[in-house]
Amino acid sequence: MDHPLLFLNREEAAVLDALVEEILPGEEGSPGASEAGVVEYIDRSLAGFLRDLQPVYRAGLTALRELSGDVTFSDLDAGARREFVATLAESPDFAGRFFRIVREHTVQGYFGDPAYGGNRDLAGWKLVGFPGAQWGYSAEQMRPGVDSREIPLLTIKDLYARIGGGR
Template sequence: MVKSTFVPTEALLFFNRADAATIDAFAAQIIPSEEGSPGAREAGVVYYIDRALAGFMRDLQPLYRRGLEAISDLAVSVFGKEFSMLYDFEQRSLVAGLDARSQSQPEDFAGQFYRVVREHTVQGFFGDPAYGGNRDVVGWKLVGFPGAQWGYSREQMQPGVDARSIPILTIGDLYSRIGANRT
């Protein structure tokens, strides 16, 4: 199936729509969606990366510009169209090739860019939603992480406790509790 055109659900701070579509599709190949298991796309990883590049990772903007160009050039040279418009199997093939290049040719720029995007995809999937990714705490639910907590009870600290029984809290939840308790 051809990827649909990316439609932003939030304002983009660094990426234009085409760049966001490429990163969204690229991240979706790194952490794909499966039946009953949301992936990078559902977690909003593209928004985490976008916000990070507009803020604390702004020094990586030139790397992303060059990397997006390299991914575009590769997709067009191999398949004749932009990465975000490729079929899933074509995207998967290119990403697998970049993964292999990143391991066998550490000096290869496209392979290096793949490693950077992979790292940022993981950060966006498992980080606190306050940073733009991990929508609906899908990453935390996947691994049974209870999120930001003020602390844990003695019972919760015992070996073998199922952390999925602890209500998931985000940084936003903790801040709202502070504000709600002020008089």
């Protein structure tokens, strides 16, 4: 983790980082959730607008620790991680519900504006060809068949900079 943590501790962040990478793994030419900084998004969110979920994350991380036994989830080998996640995804108990919350936050962190943490280097937007935050689109850009990857990528920060309100 190369960012300061606001809610999670280092061990919790490492476990979440391994979990989000299993949820949205990288491949050649496309960074996964870990590289895109999804844990930074989750941590910032839990310290801010998702603070009501702090007890859920603490209990969920404890449940993961108990389920993984003597080895922390982040220390499991790739096959064991995949099997663990497949079991969690189908589980109706608390650990399964927690996993589904983390999966939703992983998607948010991967595809949201980088201003909120996550989507580092616009990884999620590049993956799907989304041009990011735009004030609007020209008539040419709105035509069917236009490749949106040709529209310059802009973030909220870029838009504020254009109006002189850079944050």
